[in-house]
Amino acid sequence: MLRMQIFVGLISLAFFILTFEFIRKKILREEYAILWLLTSLFIAILSLWPQMVPLISKITGFYYITALLLVVTIFLIALLMHFSIVISKIKDVNKELIQRHGLLELRIRQMEQKTALLKEN
Amino acid sequence: MKKRVAVIVPAYNEENTIGSVVRRIQALGEGYDAIVVNDDSSDLTFSIAHQEGATVIDLPCNLGIGGAVQTGFLYALRNGYDACVQVDGDGQHPTEKIPYLLKTLFEEDLDIVIGSRFIEKTGYDISFMRRIGIGIISLFLKIFTGISVKDSTSGFRAINARAARLFANNYPQDYPEPESLIFAHKYGFKIKEVPTEMTNRLHGISSITPVKSGYYMIKVLLAMFIDLFKKV
Numbered sequence: 001m002l003r004m005q006i007f008v009g010l011i012s013l014a015f016f017i018l019t020f021e022f023i024r025k026k027i028l029r030e031e032y033a034i035l036w037l038l039t040s041l042f043i044a045i046l047s048l049w050p051q052m053v054p055l056i057s058k059i060t061g062f063y064y065i066t067a068l069l070l071v072v073t074i075f076l077i078a079l080l081m082h083f084s085i086v087i088s089k090i091k092d093v094n095k096e097l098i099q100r101h102g103l104l105e106l107r108i109r110q111m112e113q114k115t116a117l118l119k120e121n
Numbered sequence: 122m123k124k125r126v127a128v129i130v131p132a133y134n135e136e137n138t139i140g141s142v143v144r145r146i147q148a149l150g151e152g153y154d155a156i157v158v159n160d161d162s163s164d165l166t167f168s169i170a171h172q173e174g175a176t177v178i179d180l181p182c183n184l185g186i187g188g189a190v191q192t193g194f195l196y197a198l199r200n201g202y203d204a205c206v207q208v209d210g211d212g213q214h215p216t217e218k219i220p221y222l223l224k225t226l227f228e229e230d231l232d233i234v235i236g237s238r239f240i241e242k243t244g245y246d247i248s249f250m251r252r253i254g255i256g257i258i259s260l261f262l263k264i265f266t267g268i269s270v271k272d273s274t275s276g277f278r279a280i281n282a283r284a285a286r287l288f289a290n291n292y293p294q295d296y297p298e299p300e301s302l303i304f305a306h307k308y309g310f311k312i313k314e315v316p317t318e319m320t321n322r323l324h325g326i327s328s329i330t331p332v333k334s335g336y337y338m339i340k341v342l343l344a345m346f347i348d349l350f351k352k353v
Contacts, residue, residue, distance in 0.1 A: 094182075095184055095188050095294070098180055098181055098182050098184055098188070099180070099184070099188065099191065099192040099195060101180070101181050102158070102178040102179055102180040102181065102192055103178060103192065103195060103196060103199070105178075105179055105181075106176065106177070106178050106179070106196075
């Protein structure tokens, strides 16, 4: 039991350090980091207090590993859904930026033409 | 007062045809401005359109037809145009019919006028399968919105400033021609279809190949169905 606890604890620690490093290097935004920090925290609790698992089983009625797998799957699906929403939003914003970029370039070109004409005269 | 019309030409790699399309728009005379939206073409579309004297909006990334046309609406909106006409860059739309579309738009106080291939028998050679596909889309529109449009995928259309304002803000990106009609229905636009002849593409290939048309149909209908529930 103890060996498994150490193992799980190490995983949570690695997870925490990784998340922290990603935030520090600005690879990951804080808003998403919270999710991963909480996940690592959850794993840490699991290693420090392994009795939590049978307790959860008692409360929820999930006695089988397959049931646990289902919970994890639902969590992952929800996460993917969240990412799809984020991507959609980013695509929308991106589209608008591309459009405005095109319009701005046109305006600059038109203004340059005007000033060139003024200089000639 | 003379109306100002933005003739929007979305173009993606149309170097062979864009020049003649721009010239034909300019031949319409005063009040008609050719606005080419270059959708990040890799060929000479931009420089040719620019040389021909069109106003060219050069998009830095490819947005697809919906995003490109919408950019044109945005431009028209900011520059106070009275109407927009959408014309494909491949030269298959009869540009000389543009004044006729606009006459119908203004005289009958409509929001959208669609140049249709099907109202009168014309020389346009359209495949049987595609005809059926367009028919199904039109039937879908008729059932769910009550709009009677035979050529629901025609990209040759004129819209007034009111429609341009709403479309500039919210325009479908995936299959804009049929989908925008659902949006139009939601906005309560008045729509009319008028006959126009179209020629077959001069160069290049259509974005819809026969092989893909079945898959395309399903995707279009699904997108349109979802549009019915969208908040506008």
